[in-house]
Amino acid sequence: MADPLQVEVVSAEALVWSGEAESVIAKTVDGDIGILPGHSPVLALLVPGGVEIVCPDGRSREIVAVDGGFISVSQDRVSILSEYARMAQELSVADAERELADARAKLDAGDESEETKQHLHRATAQLRAAQKAR
Structure with a gap:
């Protein structure tokens, strides 16, 4: 099994979520993007919506509301940068x-x-x- 992704979701005010993930799904201006370990580098613009982070157990997930921003992927590191980000359970x-x-x-x-x-x-x-x- 591949090493998990290292994911950070950062808003203008704080680090909203950080941890390991099996995959990340986000909506960009070009459509949905799914990120798995080994994904090629990418930088894309996000649209307002919920970013889904699937935890390493494959069953639990975190959803983060973002009002746009960027997603950057490089060497199994995923950075989601948005002016506004908030956990969906809130x-x-x-x-x-x-x-x-x-x-x-x-x-x-x-x-x-x-x-x-x-x-x-x-x-x-x-x-x-x-x-x-x-």
Whole structure:
């Protein structure tokens, strides 16, 4: 069996998750990407959503909400860098749906500020991650 991946998820504020993984699945601007040990080097842009980290036991997994950012893979090290990242177990679908509805209402009312767009991206990420973690 190949050595596990070394994974770090880092937000602008803190190291959100670090550890070994059997695989990582993330959504990039070009579609879903799956990373296994031995994967060739890659650097890709992430879209808001839930990054899935499959633990070495192959049965348990961690889901992390990210509002975009980058995924970097090199020599069995996976780095996920995002301005916002939060563990899915800290989120609820109902709260995320409310946040998303609030952000969309602001956009529909004509508020196209960067703050409102960021709110939309984070709410989208929270909802996708919370749903994936169910």
